[in-house]
Amino acid sequence: LLERLDESIDTALIFNSFISDMELLEILIDEFSISTDSQPRTKRLFMDALNRFFLENYSRRRNSVILIDEAQNLSHSVLEQIRMLSNLETDREKLVQIVFFAQREFNDILSSPSLRQLSDRILVRYDLPPLDKRDTKNYIQHRISIAGGNIRFTSSALNLIHKASEGNPRKINAICDRALLVAFASGKETIGKGMVKEAIREIMPQKGVKIRRLRSGPSILFIITVIALAFFSGWALNNNIFFKAQKLFKPKVSINVVHESTAHRVDPFKRVSLTDKKSMELLLSLSYDQFSNSSKDFRVFSHSFDPQYILRIKRPIRVGIRDSDRFMVIKAISKEHILLVDSKGKEFQFNTLSILPKMGSEICWIIPLEDSPFIRRGIRGGIVYEIQKFLKRFGYAVEVSGIYDSLTQKMVMRFQRDMGIEPDGVIGPDTWAIIYLFNGKL
Structure with a gap:
């Protein structure tokens, strides 16, 4: 939305709605890049500064817009402060436009007598109704077409998704995400009604369906259609994110310590030269050991770093072996030593300087899939x-x-x-x- 706005519009986006009225003003001052010098930061100072900014914008034929997400979480004191902001106006028109994005309960909040004046100032309201069956189908197909791949939902699967989600886009995303995960585990590219039922059992136990768990296997299934998995999970579709899977795919690998000097006959480095699949299995095993018990899902990232930062890494990583199609898995690294793992889970300690020249430029690592918030200017805590x-x-x-x-x-x-x-x-x-x-x- 912000990218499509005209260049003559200055915007302030507030996505953390659990704030005080003073924090609201502070965020607006920061978002609009308004200088308040070194004066004591008071409400009066902020309101005067905002008023001057809005008047200056108005004189230059620029528009000032405040966008507030998850507005149903705003306290009454913050909503009252927003009403005060809406009073900033000239004789002919308002100086600032305020846009709320909220759940339906926001209407109930605005209907309270104490907020009647604010409610009366809202001139345009739009309620996004649940998607009907046709819109649900088009919505899913549109998301898949953007993500790419050969994933296909059968007609019966689409009908069941619409029925279970009641046309709610968030529920549609959740069901599709889990159905894609079931397909991922089965190595299928066509998602039928049975897979959708499995997905609903997992995420909607309140529907009265007994939850079944997929059996874990010793290896990871790699298929092209995982791109669609990432899409329905709300991930950014870029080169950094490869796929998503669940803890049920955790490979069963035991880790034993064997130092380089104890290896006989076979060159130790040849032992830690791994195939694509085996190296990913080992990376998963090592990474899961560092996850919290509540982390069920994960993301796989791949990125190239300046060599000076390699020695500061504190997580298990997978790195390509230079001039080869094989990989090495690094459990730990320091200035003196580097700990590599072979296909059987045994550890080999090498001199770091002897391994660095063999490493490719791209590093792969795994992080737990948790609800990490977007942090930007104005946030505190x-x-x-x-x-x-x-x-x-x-x-x-x-x-x-x-x-x-x-x-x-x-x-x-x-x-x-x-x-x-x-x-x-x-x-x-x-x-x-x-x-x-x-x-x-x-």
Whole structure:
């Protein structure tokens, strides 16, 4: 939506709706890049600064728009502050446009007597109704066409998805995601009614269907259609994300320690030269050992780093062997030693300097699939505090305050540039994945 707006529109996006009225004003000041010098940060100061900004925009024929996501979570005091903002106007028109995105219960909130004045100021309302059967089918096919691949849902499967989801897009996504996972486990590209039933059993036990669990196997199934899996999970479709699977696919590999000096006859490095499939199985096994018990799903990332950062990695990784179609799995790495794993799960310790020249440029690692929020300027709290501590340990000049201010944003952008990803200053999936790779705690 923001990308499609005219260049003459200045926007402030608020996606964290669990904020106070003072935090609302602070976020708006930051989002509109309004300077308040070194004056005490008060409501009066912020309101005056916003009023001046909106008037200046109006005089330059620019529009100011505030977009608020998940508005049903806003407190009454914040909604009252928004009403005060809506009072900023000239003799002829409003200085700022405010757009709410909310669940249906927001209408009930606005109907309360204390918010009547705010409700009266809302001129345009649009309610997105549930999708009908035809729209559900078109919606699913559209998402698959964008993702690519040869995935196909049968007509009976589509009908069942519509019935179970009641036309709710979020439920449609959830059912399709799980159905694709069932197909992924079965090595199928056509999803029928039976697979959809299996998906519904897993995610909607309240429907009264007994939950069945898929049997785990000793290996991972690799199929092209996993791209569609990523799409329905809401993942960014880029080269970093390969596939999603569940813990039920965890390979059963035991890890024993055998040092390089104990290997007889066979060159130790040949032992740790692995096939694509075997190296991924071992990487999964090592990575799962570091996951929390609540983590069932995972993402696989692949990225190329500047060699200077390799020694700072704190997670198991898979790396291609230079001038070869084989791979090595690294369990741990330091300046002196590097710990590699062979096909039987045995560990071999090598001198780091002897292995670095053999490593390809692309690194593959696995992170738990958890609800990591998008962190951007204006957010505050413990998670920002931990991010700032990580950046400081990594060598970036950031103040550990728990507030995602302009300096933190600048350092995040520098970190993103150094890591070779888009320097947008927003901590999203790719940035979280890299932080996870270099940080043993976050």
